[in-house]
Amino acid sequence: MKLAVYIGLLRAGEKALAQSFRQLAEGHGDEPDVYHLCHTLAGQSEEHERLLTPIVERYGEQPDDEPERFRADAMSESRTGALALLRDLQDVHMLACFVDTTWTVVKQGALALRDEELLGVATRCEQQTKLQHDWLSTRIKQAAPQALLVSS
Template sequence: MLLPVYLGLLRRAEQSLAASFRQVGDGHAAEPDVFHLCHTLAGQCDAHVEALGPVVDRYGEAPDDEPERFHADALASTRSGPLGLLRDLQDVYVLASLVDITWTLVRQAGSGLRDEELLGIVSACSSGTELQLSWLSTRLKQAAPQALVVAS
């Protein structure tokens, strides 16, 4: 069974997403909505990692042998200005998309295993990730005109 590989990937991706939300929130603290919502969403990611605990205890967690292309590191720094905000939010969106599809794949494994506890965890956590993606998409759309048309 290779589910432990994806549980490890999911846990690491959620941790990276939490760190990235915090980095963007702190780096763009002049935007009050970004600061507060990014920290709130980072807390959701932390809760997702915690929720994974029982299934990781049951199935384990294994490193994979795949190249680093399927691993995402947290943002190490933020850029400045409107274009910087746009690019930072876009980076976080890509990472959140990785988390989202990984939840989907783990859900499929849970269905195959008929593991109701795993399916319940996936349902609760994946809906949070969908909300994160929705906010990121909305905020990107809001930031785009300022960054791409007005700023120079």
């Protein structure tokens, strides 16, 4: 059973997403909505990681033996300059998309296993991750005109 691989991907992804939201907040603290909401979203991802603890105890987690095409690495620093916010939002958006689709895969596994606890965790976390993803998409749309059309 390969569920443990995806559980490991989820834990690493949620940890990286929380760190990336915090980095985004700190790097762009001059944007009040980004600062405050990113801290809230980071807390959600940390809670998701915590909710995975009993799941890991039951199913374990194992490294994937496939080569990585996309790594769930946290954003380690924020960019500066005119396009900085837009590019940083895109980076976190890609990571949120990875976590979102990974929750979808784990949820399907929970359905196949008829594991109600895992299904409950996956459903809750998938919904919150979709909201994180949607906020990032909206914020990118808001930031794009300013970043692309206003000279610095």
